[in-house]
Amino acid sequence: MVGAPIVRAEPVSGGLANTNLRIERADADQPILLRIYRRDPAQAGKEARLHALMGGRAPVPRFLDGPRLDPATGETFAVLEWMPGERLEQLLPRLDAPARAALGRAVGTVLASVHAIAFDRSGFFGADLGIGSSLPGGAEGLVGFLRRCLLEGPGGARLGAADTRAALAFAAAEGDRLAAGVGRAGLVHGDFNGSNILVADGRVTALLDWEFAFAGSPAFDFGNLLRPPAGLCPAFVAGLAEGYAGAGGLLPPDWRRLAAIADLYSWADFLARPDAGDALARDAAAAIRATIAAPCWDESRCSTRLTVAKKKVFSSKEFSLKCGGASLTSSSSPSGSPPENGTVAAPHRVPGHLARRFYQVFVGVLSEVTASAGLLPLEYAALASLDERRDLDQKRLAEHIGIDTTSVRQVIEGLEAKGLLDRRVDPADRRARILQITPTGEDLRRRVRPLMLAAQDRILSALSGDERAKLIELLLRVVETNASYARPGIGRRRPRKRSSATATKE
Numbered sequence: 202m203v204g205a206p207i208v209r210a211e212p213v214s215g216g217l218a219n220t221n222l223r224i225e226r227a228d229a230d231q232p233i234l235l236r237i238y239r240r241d242p243a244q245a246g247k248e249a250r251l252h253a254l255m256g257g258r259a260p261v262p263r264f265l266d267g268p269r270l271d272p273a274t275g276e277t278f279a280v281l282e283w284m285p286g287e288r289l290e291q292l293l294p295r296l297d298a299p300a301r302a303a304l305g306r307a308v309g310t311v312l313a314s315v316h317a318i319a320f321d322r323s324g325f326f327g328a329d330l331g332i333g334s335s336l337p338g339g340a341e342g343l344v345g346f347l348r349r350c351l352l353e354g355p356g357g358a359r360l361g362a363a364d365t366r367a368a369l370a371f372a373a374a375e376g377d378r379l380a381a382g383v384g385r386a387g388l389v390h391g392d393f394n395g396s397n398i399l400v401a402d403g404r405v406t407a408l409l410d411w412e413f414a415f416a417g418s419p420a421f422d423f424g425n426l427l428r429p430p431a432g433l434c435p436a437f438v439a440g441l442a443e444g445y446a447g448a449g450g451l452l453p454p455d456w457r458r459l460a461a462i463a464d465l466y467s468w469a470d471f472l473a474r475p476d477a478g479d480a481l482a483r484d485a486a487a488a489i490r491a492t493i494a495a496p497c498w499d500e501s502r503c504s505t506r507l508t509v510a511k512k513k514v515f516s517s518k519e520f521s522l523k524c525g526g527a528s529l530t531s532s533s534s535p536s537g538s539p540p541e542n543g544t545v546a547a548p549h550r551v552p553g554h555l556a557r558r559f560y561q562v563f564v565g566v567l568s569e570v571t572a573s574a575g576l577l578p579l580e581y582a583a584l585a586s587l588d589e590r591r592d593l594d595q596k597r598l599a600e601h602i603g604i605d606t607t608s609v610r611q612v613i614e615g616l617e618a619k620g621l622l623d624r625r626v627d628p629a630d631r632r633a634r635i636l637q638i639t640p641t642g643e644d645l646r647r648r649v650r651p652l653m654l655a656a657q658d659r660i661l662s663a664l665s666g667d668e669r670a671k672l673i674e675l676l677l678r679v680v681e682t683n684a685s686y687a688r689p690g691i692g693r694r695r696p697r698k699r700s701s702a703t704a705t706k707e
Contacts, residue, residue: 206227207224207225207226208225208226208227209224210222210223210235211223213234219236219237219238219239219240219410219412221234221235222234222235223283231283233265233280233281233282234262234281234283234284235278235279235280236268236278236279236280237276237277237278238268238276238277238278241412242277243328245267245268245277245279246328247326247328247330247411247414248268248410248412248414249264249267249268249279250328250329251326251330251388251414252411254388255315258314258318259311259314259315259408260284260311260405260406260407260408261409261411262282262284262407262409263281263282264279264280264281264282265280265281265282266279267279267280284406284409285399285401285407286399286401286406286407287401288395288396288398288400289304289308289395289396289398289399289400290394290395290396290430291395292304292400293395293430293431293434293437294430298436299436300403301434301436301437302436302437302439302440302443303440304400304403304437305436305437305438305439305442305443306440306441306443306444306447307404307440307444308398308405308426308440308441309440309442309443309444309445309446309447309448309450310405310444310445310447310448311405311408312419312426312444313444313445313448313449313450314448315387315390315408315422316387316388316389316419316422317387317450318387319386319387319388320332320387320388320416321386322335322416323335323338323415323416323417324386324416324417325416326414332416336415338379339376339377339379340373340376340377340380341376342376342380343372343376343379343466344372344373344376346466347368347469348369349473350469350470350472350473351365351469352365354473356473359472359477359482359485359486360472360486360489361486361658363651363654363655364486364489364493364658366651367493367654367656368465368469368493369651370650370651370652371492371493371652372465374648375462378458379418379420379459379463386417386418387416387417387418388414388416389414389415389416389417389419389421390408390411390413390414390422390425391411391414391421391422391425392410392413392425393422393425393426394431395431397410418459420456420459420462420463421463421464423456423459423460423463424459424460424461424462424464424467425464425467461492462492464492465489468485468492469485469489471484471485472485472489490655490659493655494570494655494659562660563660566656566659567653567657569656570649570656571653574648574649575619576645576649577612577615579604579608579612580615580616581646581649581653582602583598583609583612583613584621584622584638584642584646585646585650586598586602587622587636587637587638587642588638588642591638594627594634594636595613595634598613598636603687613636620642621641621642621645622636622637622638622639623636623637623639624636624637625637
């Protein structure tokens, strides 16, 4: 196919598995692309059939020759049309907000065309594009995959025991949302990110590298695309959604949440690879933690907390420069934390101030977890106490979690209204009522507990294991030494008494 003498051949950047060469010939105005399939030559035929399936619906290069086996080298190759344009990942950081929004609309429009190609069921393609092995869906599929990566593979050791437990609990609780959001099986690119999207003059000129394509949920492509830096550019994300919906794509209200859940498959796979380098392992672990830390999916927080990328770790400062100066927060820092050099001012480096800030940090982080379960932090504390102790009445529960009787009554009423506890007569004192956690309450506590443990581990992530144990020891010593001052409600402003004149007027 090359025919004429080759004037120039140079590698094309971006490919991680296969070799791509830009070929210039003596008698041709346009270059061509020589693609050598090194990772899995069997994918070459599938990729060629997918390009043909596009049928003008999405911009893909034409196969000019092959794919076929080169008997001299024993390698499978193909010659493809050269597609103009710049990689999205390179262009996006240089654009202003309106241009990013316009480019997002262009990408969304093309992606909707891809996902509109439907199949009768989810699964991986054979060489003839028939559906071979099926994709396990929902919570069962996600939990099973995470177990293989994190428990049977090396991923769990890299993620840590607490976060591994939290990831499995999150998958069990949230995985069915992904199944519910599928609706039908559409064509999924499988590697839809800025390195495989060429753009020029505000339009998408080519979608490259289809070897990972399968039939399934559109959420997988959104999850891949919205990794940083693209996912941290609000104008691009808004344009993407507008273009996708405008082209007929079905975009559920929780599409960002579904995308993050779907991308757990990829991050867990990265983490479990035996040859994963330290940088990739750190990125994957941080991405998993960021996803499971925000199960309620407050997009304004979650989209900026995930400060990891597929191939490179970007600092918050770099993201700010690349994505229009958006305010970014590291995945290990709670929302509203000080800047990187945010040391506590010298006058405030005293126990009282630090104790209050320490309490604020814990309440802020743990509230994110309890809110996802429809609970307040005190309600979860009460639920945990009732799960551990089956002999608590209202007074003893208040003592157990350290709150006053008025507050504990409100907590009990809230849990009772949610069907999480019942009151029964105390056999030893028929005037008293024992608080009994219900099966629904037990189930909720089992689901939330790993997330709470993981959140506490994240708060103390700046400390080593020995330092954490020492911190607990020192806190216990201080609290127990001064236990007489730990009275519920102490320090609150007393309500002002009404004057007799005011009372008379009422």
